[in-house]
Amino acid sequence: MKFLLDVLLLLPLLIVCSLESFVKLFIPKRRKSVTGEIVLITGAGHGIGRLTAYEFAKLKSKLVLWDINKVTVREEKKISIVKAEIGDVSILVNNAGVVYTSDLFATQDPQIEKTFEVNVLAHFWTTKAFLPAMTKNNHGHIVTVASAAGHVSVPFLLAYCSSKFAAVGFHKTLTDELAALQITGVKTTCLCPNFVNTGFIKNPSTSLGPTLEPEEVVNRLMHGILTEQKMIFIPSSIAFLTTLERILPERFLAVLKRKISVKFDAVIGYKMKAQ
Structure with missing residues (x-):
């Protein structure tokens, strides 16, 4: 009961904060400037990572690019090389x-183990390595590239969704x-595209x-980083869906998911297991 009363007392603050957020939509x-910032990007050999590197290069950042297809040395060694030869990573x-x-x-x-090692566990190791310098300088930015599948479950992406929920x-x-x-001074941003x-x-x-x-x-990612946006949904309707999933009846949600009709090529092993 006391908790409910405490929440009710916060209603005036909720109204003020909601109005403030609404006004900010139009401002x-x-x-921020990232000129001269040391930016380390994992998975930079293709797709989103590669294009993100190009955008930071246009803004005159110093780039450290990692990709499994290009670098085969151990993670700990790579981190030591960056610190010794480049300096403190700030993004x-x-x-x-x-x-x-x-x-x-x-x-x-x-495959399950690799999914978690790459999609979430690696975030712990890189962040533990570079966050201390950011903390000392009270300056930095940590970006997590996740997925809409980190908020909404998708059949036949069980390992991927689980790892992205973790991310x-x-x-x-x-x-x-x-x-x-x-x-x-250390900012965070999470990207969640469809x-x-x-x-x-x-x-x-x-x-x-x-x-x-990818472009x-x-x-959207670069705009979110430069304006220090915490969560980026693409399309923005994903944010609405994550809210609906928490409040709508389960039966209705099942119908809604069929209407959304997520499809892709997948390997189905249940029939093989049953045999």
Whole structure:
């Protein structure tokens, strides 16, 4: 009962904050400068990572680009090289990711392990390596490239969705942890797009709209970083869906998901398991 009363007392503040947020929608936010910033991007060899590197280069940032196809040395060694030869990374873009389009039984154990190692565990290791310098300088930015699949579950993307839910949780909890420690100069941003035309998922489609082009996603990502936006949904309707999923009846949600009609090529192993 006391908790409910405390919440009711916060209603005036809710109204003020809501009005403030509404007004801010019509006021363009100033974009910060990243000239001279040391930007490390994982998964920079293709797709979103590669295009993000181009955009930071245009803004005269210093780039450190990692990709599994280009660098084979151990993670710890790579981090040591960056610190010794480049300096303190001030913008970290955790972009590297893998996806396997298959159900639980068709997804091999090593594939499940790799999905979590790349899509979320790597975020811990890179952030632990570069956050101390950001904290010391009270200056920096940590970017988590997640997915709409980190908010809304999709059949036959079980390992991927699970890892992206974890990545979104990583971003949210890190954001709160920095606030609790009063580290105000280190910002966080999380990118959550729908299907992107990078070739990882074959023949994707959904009634939410056409498959996104990487250029469109990167433009939104760069704007979000430069204006210090915490969560970026592409399309913005994804944010609305995440809210609906928490308040609508389960039966209605089942119908709604059929209407959204998410489709792509996938390997189904349940029939093989049953035999």
